Amino acid sequence: NPWLGENNSVYHMLNINLDLFTLDGFKNYYQTPYIIWANDKAREVFNKDFTGKGNDISPCFLMAELFRYLGWKGNEYMKYISQFKEKIDVVHNLYFKENGEFKKELSEEGKKLWKEFVNVEFYFSNKFMRN
Numbered sequence: 505n506p507w508l509g510e511n512n513s514v515y516h517m518l519n520i521n522l523d524l525f526t527l528d529g530f531k532n533y534y535q536t537p538y539i540i541w542a543n544d545k546a547r548e549v550f551n552k553d554f555t556g557k558g559n560d561i562s563p564c565f566l567m568a569e570l571f572r573y574l575g576w577k578g579n580e581y582m583k584y585i586s587q588f589k590e591k592i593d594v595v596h597n598l599y600f601k602e603n604g605e606f607k608k609e610l611s612e613e614g615k616k617l618w619k620e621f622v623n624v625e626f627y628f629s630n631k632f633m634r635n
Contacts, residue, residue, distance in 0.1 A: 527606050530599050535560065540570055550574055560601065561593045581628060588621050595621075 508514030515522055515532075523529035542554040552573065561569055568586045571578050578586070592614055594601030601607075602614045610618055 524598055527599065530596075530606075534596070538566065540573060559593060561589065562595045564595070565589045565593055581624075581632075584624060588617060591617055592621075 520532055521529040522533050568589050592602050599606050600610050602610055
C-alpha cells in the first residue's frame with residue numbers, strides 16, 4: 505500500500521484499520537489487487553475474456569493462478585504448486601488461508617503441507633534456480 509502521511513496519518517484520519525493482528529488490518533495492509541492482462545490476440549487464442557475478480561492469493565501463486573485460468577497443467581513443479589494452492593493459497597507469517605478460511609495457525613494436515621512446501625521451494629531454489 506502507498507503510505508499516506510507520516511506514521512500512517514491519513515489511514516488513521518480515514519479510520520482504516522492497519523492493525524496486523526486483526527484480519528481486517530492484515531488485509532488492509534497487505535491486500536493488493538492484481539490483473540492478468542491479455543491483448544486481443546491472446547483473448548482470441550485462449551477464447552477467454554480476461555475479466556473478473558480473481559481469488560485472494562499470495563504473490564507466489566500468481567503463475568499457478570494464470571495456469572488455472574488458462575487450463576494449463578505445466579511441469580511437475582507447477583502441478584505441485586497448483587495442488588498446494590488448492591488447499592492453502594495465502595501464506596504469511598501472520599496469517600494463512602487454508603481451504604478458503606483465513607487463520608493464524610494451520611490444521612495438522614495444513615502444517616504438514618506447509619512443511620513440505622517450504623522444503624520443495626528450498627530444493628527447487630537451490631537445485632534448479634542457480635546460475
